[in-house]
Amino acid sequence: MKTNTFCVIMAGGIGSRFWPLSKTETPKQFLDILGTGKSLLRQTFERFAPICPAENIIVVTSGDYGKMVLEQLPELKPDQVLTEPFRRNTAPCIAFANKWIEERNPDANIVVTPADHLIINESEFHKAINQGLDFVDTNDALLTLGIKPHRPETGYGYIQTGKNEANNEAIKKVKTFTEKPNAELAKVFFESGEFFWNSGIFLWSLKAINHSFESHLKEVKQLFDPLKTKPAIEEKEITDIYAECKNISIDYGIMEKADNVYVETVNFGWSDLGTWSSLYEYSAQDKEGNAVINGKTLLYDTEGSIVNVPEDKIAVVQGLSNYIVVDSGDALLICPKENEQQIRQFTNDIKTEFGRE
Numbered sequence: 001m002k003t004n005t006f007c008v009i010m011a012g013g014i015g016s017r018f019w020p021l022s023k024t025e026t027p028k029q030f031l032d033i034l035g036t037g038k039s040l041l042r043q044t045f046e047r048f049a050p051i052c053p054a055e056n057i058i059v060v061t062s063g064d065y066g067k068m069v070l071e072q073l074p075e076l077k078p079d080q081v082l083t084e085p086f087r088r089n090t091a092p093c094i095a096f097a098n099k100w101i102e103e104r105n106p107d108a109n110i111v112v113t114p115a116d117h118l119i120i121n122e123s124e125f126h127k128a129i130n131q132g133l134d135f136v137d138t139n140d141a142l143l144t145l146g147i148k149p150h151r152p153e154t155g156y157g158y159i160q161t162g163k164n165e166a167n168n169e170a171i172k173k174v175k176t177f178t179e180k181p182n183a184e185l186a187k188v189f190f191e192s193g194e195f196f197w198n199s200g201i202f203l204w205s206l207k208a209i210n211h212s213f214e215s216h217l218k219e220v221k222q223l224f225d226p227l228k229t230k231p232a233i234e235e236k237e238i239t240d241i242y243a244e245c246k247n248i249s250i251d252y253g254i255m256e257k258a259d260n261v262y263v264e265t266v267n268f269g270w271s272d273l274g275t276w277s278s279l280y281e282y283s284a285q286d287k288e289g290n291a292v293i294n295g296k297t298l299l300y301d302t303e304g305s306i307v308n309v310p311e312d313k314i315a316v317v318q319g320l321s322n323y324i325v326v327d328s329g330d331a332l333l334i335c336p337k338e339n340e341q342q343i344r345q346f347t348n349d350i351k352t353e354f355g356r357e
Contacts, residue, residue, distance in 0.1 A: 008058055
């Protein structure tokens with residue numbers, strides 16, 4: 001365990017593509033999406049428990065979810081949960097966390113991770129994180145984890161690797177970042193062997209990331225500089241900061257502009273669990289390729305589908321091929337997997353037709 005390491009868990013999203021289970025009042029990171037008995041947030045916390053002490057783990061989330069974080073992670077003290085008054089994307093979230101860490105350990109190394117990812121091989125994950133921490137501890141570098149792709153995927157950002165400059169086969173200089181490509185370009189990326197999926201997991205020293213904010217997002221860093229996080233954060237002060245802060249991602253604001261960005265290429269079984277199809281891909285399937293996540297379910301003449309219904313409900317599904325069937329108790333989704341990108345539109349239409357509640 002590295003006592004000089006801090007972990008920042010980003011847990012502010014609303015997970016709209018996992019409707020109807022994920023809703024504004026209970027987003028997917030607080031749910032047992034995988035059917036393991038633990039929420040995604042809880043699993044993320046436990047995944048980092050061998051990496052750094054619990055007092056070095058902080059969660060940045062929306063103001064609406066602070067209480068829920070403490071209920072699911074009772075190991076944390078209230079001041080380890082940083083609540084954002086408005087959603088402003090990942091760069092302000094990281095600047096906020098940096099300020100909290102700086103007041104406690106200005107020599108810290110940091111891992112930044114989303115709260116809702118799936119990791120299959122946790123021992124390989126721990127090995128990769130520790131190797132990355134060793135690298136950023138001795139190099140002025142911003143490091144991201146790149147996932148070896150196993151298909152031409154249009155839903156992920158890509159990282160193109162350059163030459164090895166780190167005396168380590170797994171760590172390479174980043175040549176380019178590319179946002180979600182079309183199908184033709186994704187195929188070229190996949191076949192080239194030079195491109196890796198951008199996991200959204202970052203490692204750096206506090207000094208390196210603060211220097212990058214000074215160089216590329218100075219206006220964001222300057223908003224947080226006067227903030228005092230000890231003994232407690234003043235609600236009005238953080239609200240005023242976020243009211244002025246631009247909405248910008250760390251990828252666009254810093255990673256695509258900095259010249260000291262590296263990627264550690266890893267292969268530990270990863271998914272960002274962004275969609276029902278991504279959950280289906282990593283779920284146990286029967287001989288017809290169906291994945292039943294929850295509930296008492298009978299399937300007839302059905303293939304390639306994912307079904308999730310409440311534990312106390314019986315579902316009979318007949319004659320479906322490659323469908324999503326999800327019952328949250330008060331809402332039911334039946335949708336072809338190929339059309340799941342429309343789920344966000346469905347939720348917007350529901351708000352218009354039936355009200356936000």
